Amino acid sequence: MNLIWLRNDLRLHDHPGFQLAQQQQQPVAVVYILPHSWLQPAELSLNRLAKAKARFLRACLIDLHRNLYLQNIPLQILYGDPVDLLSQWHQQQPFQLLTHSPQAPEESDWLQAIEQQGISTTTYDNQTLFSATQMAPLLSDWPASFSQFRRHVEKQLTVDISAAQKPVHLTNTGIEAPYITHVPWPTDFSSADNVRSFHLNGGESAGENWLTHYLWQSQSIRHYKDTRNQLVGQEYSSQLSAYLAWGCLSARKVWHAITAFEAVHGEDEHSYWLRFELLWREYFHWSMRVHGKRCFFYSALSGESLSAPALKTSHCSSWQAASTGMPVIDAGLRELKQTGFTSNRMRQWLASYFINELALDWRLGAQFFERYLIDYDVASNWGNWAYLAGVGHDPRGKPGAGRYFDLNKQLRRYDPQLSHIQQWLPELAECSVDDICAHQNGTTILANYPAPVQSLRS
Ligand SMILES: Cc1cc2nc3c(=O)[nH]c(=O)nc-3n(C[C@H](O)[C@H](O)[C@H](O)COP(=O)(O)OP(=O)(O)OC[C@H]3O[C@@H](n4cnc5c(N)ncnc54)[C@H](O)[C@@H]3O)c2cc1C
Structure with a gap:
């Protein structure tokens, strides 16, 4: 039988794994495993699955479950260590594994360990x-x-x-996963909480x-x-x-x-x-x-040996709490934390402030995004962060000299009416763009907003 292990290929259309299973006319079972490593606290005591992201993923799985059910194929959803779970399953019921090619090193390690267990594996590109x-x-x-x-x-x-x-037409194995494990989603989705939903549902x-x-x-x-x-x-x-x-x-x-x-x-x-x-x-x-x-080293693709800056805990805490005292940044961080999404322009501003003003290791910023973004994509996220830190592709000037965004100039150009700031920071409803810019470069601090932990370079 074929076992299709889905990761970020949560669909039926244009799916090389399902097409392969169909061509081979083998019965198929389908599994999604939520890796327990995603819920382990990592750097900055953060795990990799914030509420909005979990909500989006869960909606993707519910939709896929429904679409597979129409073909009489159950989607098995497990939680744990993918290598352990797949090996245990294989011992009980041998299968050929179909799964998409690894993107992140973590995925390469999983696939290597799985093959070492003697599980025959075929990979395909889906992204x-x-x-x-x-x-x-x-x-x-x-x-x-x-x-x-x-x-x-x-x-x-x-x-x-x-x-x-x-379209795909599949044949059910009738085999259930031997280890049905409770998936500890990081939130009770039914209760009202402070997650403001992104306007789109997963699936x-x-x-x-x-x-x-x-x-x-x-x-x-x-x-x-x-x-x-x-x-x-x-x-x-x-x-x-x-x-x-x-x-x-x-x-x-x-x-x-x-x-x-x-x-x-x-x-x-x-x-x-x-x-x-x-x-x-x-x-x-x-x-x-x-x-x-x-791609995950501090020097990334720069070809230089650069040393990561020392961790400034207070800067990190202000960032995590979305209270850097910089309205433009706090508004973006609030949006990101609550909805799991923010625009490309805002992502660039956030990264520029993190790298150039807070002078923090860009990889911590990438990990922070990984936790919150509902569209987290390992290659696009780490690639963009490295690019902005000046250690990725198309470096400009000295390696490690990041791409700099003058946030006051950017604000006047892209949010002159303060629509974004006032949507996320209603306490600044009475302010003008001049007030915000003066606050952000440290010349006149607003009475009703904390001073920037790091003001803009003048
Ligand atoms: C620091 C930083 C981190 C980012 N992290 C991610 C991430 O984890 N996942 C992610 O999908 N995108 C990431 N991006 C890229 C980009 O911001 C988002 O793809 C885009 O904002 C998503 O909105 P959209 O679908 O409306 O994009 P659109 O502008 O409509 O673009 C269409 C599609 O093109 C792709 N795309 C657009 N811009 C980029 C880009 N700069 N790099 C790579 N692909 C792009 C996306 O798949 C996007 O859906 C990041 C950008 C920055 C600056």
């Missing part, structure tokens, strides 16, 4: 637009900049969308509906390039990232949907730019495949 065969020439000579990568793939490669629409069905809505109903893609840097709203950007991160939507399906839209309405700068951003995602994914554990 990317291009296949490993298409990417082979680049993988052996990795382009140092995104532009080189983009030029190559735009000229040489096409996204194979033939698999994206094929393949919700993802497909949102994609159709965004492209065909509201047609918000038509203003994508003009609005993608905004901070407030539901459609300034596609907000497809969480569906892509958990694999509720395949990147190929999204690409295909954009090209279908272009076939009707014509390609323009907006539709092109959305595909352009999907290529950034692609670049980070394959880059992590090439560079592996280096």
Whole structure:
């Protein structure tokens, strides 16, 4: 029998694992394992599954459970150490494991340990637009900049969308997982708590509906390039990232949907730019495949031996509590902690403040995002953080000299009406942008807001 171990491929469409199982005409069982390591406190005493993220994941699993149930296949949801659980299961009922290729080093370690237990394993790629065969020439000579990568793939490669629409029909094994374990979700989802829900629900069905809505109903893609840097709203950007991160939507399906839209309405700068951003995602994914554990070192891809700065506990605590005294940052942190999402522009501001003003190790910032983001994606998250810290791709100037955002300038440009700040910090409803800027650079501290733990460089 085949056992499909799902991780961030929580869908039925365009799924190489399900397609393989179908071709082999073998009965199939399907499992999702919530790794217990995600709930162990790690750096800064944080675990990796905050409430909003857990809520989104749980909705993805409920939807998948329902869709598999329609094919008479139960989705088994376990909690524990993936290697132990799969080995124990294999001892009772041998199977061939089908699972997607590892992205993070942690996943490579799991797969290595599983193979050492004698479990025959076949892996497939589920997250990317291009296949490993298409990417082979680049993988052996990795382009140092995104532009080189983009030029190559735009000229040489096409996204194979033939698999994206094929339906799957599976045969149930009738076998239940021998170790049904209680999954200790980190919250009681039914009770009112202070998590303000992100406006989108998890799952393949919700993802497909949102994609159709965004492209065909509201047609918000038509203003994508003009609005993608905004901070407030539901459609300034596609907000497809969480569906892509958990694999509720395949990147190929999204690409295909954009090209279908272009076939009707014509390609323009907006539709092109959305595909352009999907290529950034692609670049980070394959880059992590090439560079592996280096992506998690302080020096990352810089080629230098840089030393991480000392931990400043008080700065870390203010950050974690979303009380840095910098309104622009606290508003972003509150949004992130409560909804699990924040815009790309805000992510850049947060990272810039963390790296350049608080002078903290960028990897702690990446871990903080990992805990909260509902669209946490190992390659995009660590790739963007390293990029902003000046140790990733496209370094500018000296390695380790991060990309700097002048937050007062940025605020005046992207939130001159203070819509974002006042949405998340209602206590500042009476302030003007000049008041906020004076507070943030330390010249005139607001009476009703704490002083910045670190004001902006003048
Ligand atoms: C410090 C930092 C950390 C980030 N962490 C993550 C993360 O964990 N997961 C994640 O999906 N994105 C991450 N991003 C990238 C980007 O901020 C989000 O993908 C985007 O904001 C999600 O909103 P959207 O779906 O509306 O994006 P859109 O603007 O609509 O873009 C469409 C899609 O393109 C991809 N994309 C867009 N921008 C980027 C980018 N800079 N890098 C990689 N892919 C991109 C995403 O899949 C996104 O869904 C991070 C960016 C920064 C600066």
